[in-house]
Amino acid sequence: MSLLEDLKWRYATKKMNGAKVPQEKLDYILEAARLAPSSSGLQQYKIIVISDKALLEKIKGIAYSQSQITDCSHLLVWVAWDGYSDTRISTVFNAMMDERGLPHNTMDSYKSLILNLYETKGKEWQAHHAAKQSYISFAMAIAAAAEQKVDATPMEGFVPEQLDELLKLKGTGYKSTVILPLGYREEANDWLVNMKKVRTPKEAFITEMTIADAAETDGTPVTLNLEDIITK
Ligand SMILES: Cc1cc2nc3c(=O)[nH]c(=O)nc-3n(C[C@H](O)[C@H](O)[C@H](O)COP(=O)(O)O)c2cc1C
Numbered sequence: 001m002s003l004l005e006d007l008k009w010r011y012a013t014k015k016m017n018g019a020k021v022p023q024e025k026l027d028y029i030l031e032a033a034r035l036a037p038s039s040s041g042l043q044q045y046k047i048i049v050i051s052d053k054a055l056l057e058k059i060k061g062i063a064y065s066q067s068q069i070t071d072c073s074h075l076l077v078w079v080a081w082d083g084y085s086d087t088r089i090s091t092v093f094n095a096m097m098d099e100r101g102l103p104h105n106t107m108d109s110y111k112s113l114i115l116n117l118y119e120t121k122g123k124e125w126q127a128h129h130a131a132k133q134s135y136i137s138f139a140m141a142i143a144a145a146a147e148q149k150v151d152a153t154p155m156e157g158f159v160p161e162q163l164d165e166l167l168k169l170k171g172t173g174y175k176s177t178v179i180l181p182l183g184y185r186e187e188a189n190d191w192l193v194n195m196k197k198v199r200t201p202k203e204a205f206i207t208e209m210t211i212a213d214a215a216e217t218d219g220t221p222v223t224l225n226l227e228d229i230i231t232k
Contacts, residue, residue, distance in 0.1 A: 003143065003147070006143065006146040006147045007143065007146055008197060009146055009149075010142070010145070010146035010151070010152065011192055011193065011195075011197065012153045012154060012192065013068060013151040013152065013153045013181075013183070013185045013190065013192070013193075014067075014068070014153070014190050014191060014192045014193075015067065015068075015071065015185065015186040015189045015190040015191075016067070016068050016071035016072050016073075016151065016153075016181065016183035016184060016185060016186060017071065017183070017184050017185065017186035018071050018073075018183070019073065019183065019184045020073045021073040021074060021150050021182050021183060021184075025148045025150055026049075026073075026074055026182065028144060028148055029076075029141050029144045029145050029148060029150065029182065030047065030049070030076075030141070031144075032140045032141055032143070032144030033047060033076075033137045033138070033140050033141040033144070034137070035140065036136045036137035036139075036140040037136060038133040038136065038137070039129065039132075039133055040089075040110075040114055041092070041096065042088075042089065042092050042133070043092065043133075044080055044081040044084075044129075044130035044133050044134070045078050045079060045080040045081065045130060045131075045133055045134035045137060045174075045177065046078075046079060046174070047076050047077065047078055047079075047137075048076070048077040048079060048167060049074055049075070049076055049077075050074065050075045050076075050077065051073065051074045051075070053070070055166075056069055056070050056072070056075060057070055058166060059075065059158070059163065059166065059179075062158050062159050062162045062163050062166065063155065063157055063158035063159075063163075063179070064157050064158070066153075066155065066157055068153045068155075068181040068183070069181055071181075071183060071186070072153075072181030072182055072183035073182055073183040073184070074181075074182045074183075075179060075180070075181050075182075076141060076179065076180040076181075076182065077163070077167065077176055077179050078134040078135075078137065078138055078176070078177045078178050078179070078180075079134075079167075079169060079174040079175060079176050079177065080127070080130040080131045080133065080134040080174065080175060080177045081126070081127070081130040081173060081174065082123070082126075082127050082130070082173050082174065082175050083123045083126040083127055083130075083173075084114075084115070084118040084119075084126045084129075084130075086115055088173075089111060089114065089115060090111065093107055093111055109229045110229055113224075113229060127175060131175070131177040134177045134178065135177070135178060138154065138177075138178050138180060141180055142154060142180065145180075145182055150182050150183070150184070151182070151183055151184055151185045152180050152181065152182050152183075153180065153181050154178070154180060155178065155179045155180065155181065156178055156179075158176075158179060160175060160176045160177070163176045163179075164176055
């Protein structure tokens with residue numbers, strides 16, 4: 001099936017049947033999530049996988065009693081950096097250079113550029129920026145699950161602070177951002193399963209623009225040339 005067919009097949013499953021997702025399908029979904037792009041390649045997030053029933057029961061309470069939490073096979077929890085630092089960014093860049101057989105200082109100019117930029121933005125912006133990256137990985141996992149015919153319910157319906165406490169994230173530099181129960185639909189008891197998928201019509205969703213539609217700005221162009229700086 002094509003990706004579009006898979007995306008039409010999937011829906012935010014409301015009732016799961018408790019059946020287990022095979023390990024190879026789980027691995028495939030996690031690998032798609034790992035391969036997601038992220039800003040500057042920092043992968044400012046990671047995934048916690050939970051199938052322990054007692055822990056899922058506790059999480060259900062934090063997730064407004066949504067039944068998918070305990071009826072799923074595995075719960076994926078994305079956790080993202082709570083901020084940027086020289087150490088964090090250097091660790092990722094050094095590992096990247098090692099894998100590519102390049103000296104650690106290869107991208108020093110670029111590293112300084114983003115570090116200085118992030119510093120001016122403050123901690124809240126930084127955590128938000130890292131969280132946004134985790135959603136790209138989250139979306140890849142949703143698409144991969146659909147391809148594997150595994151149901152998944154994207155979820156923000158939980159209290160992040162309480163989940164952070166339960167998963168002992170406090171003090172680790174990570175905060176939970178979004179969660180994804182994986183499992184199989186229980187069609188007979190799912191009110192959403194046969195509902196039409198509703199999306200903004202194409203004409204309203206997509207806008208093509210030319211220079212004639214753009215504003216006549218007199219703003220000074222950005223002088224920074226990223227192509228000059230990116231590998232220096
Ligand atoms: C970031 C995000 C958070 C969501 N949170 C929840 C949630 O907590 N519980 C739930 O049942 N559905 C949740 N949804 C599902 C959306 O309501 C659903 O994706 C949307 O209505 C479109 O329907 P579809 O996914 O069935 O195509 C969430 C979706 C996204 C993308």
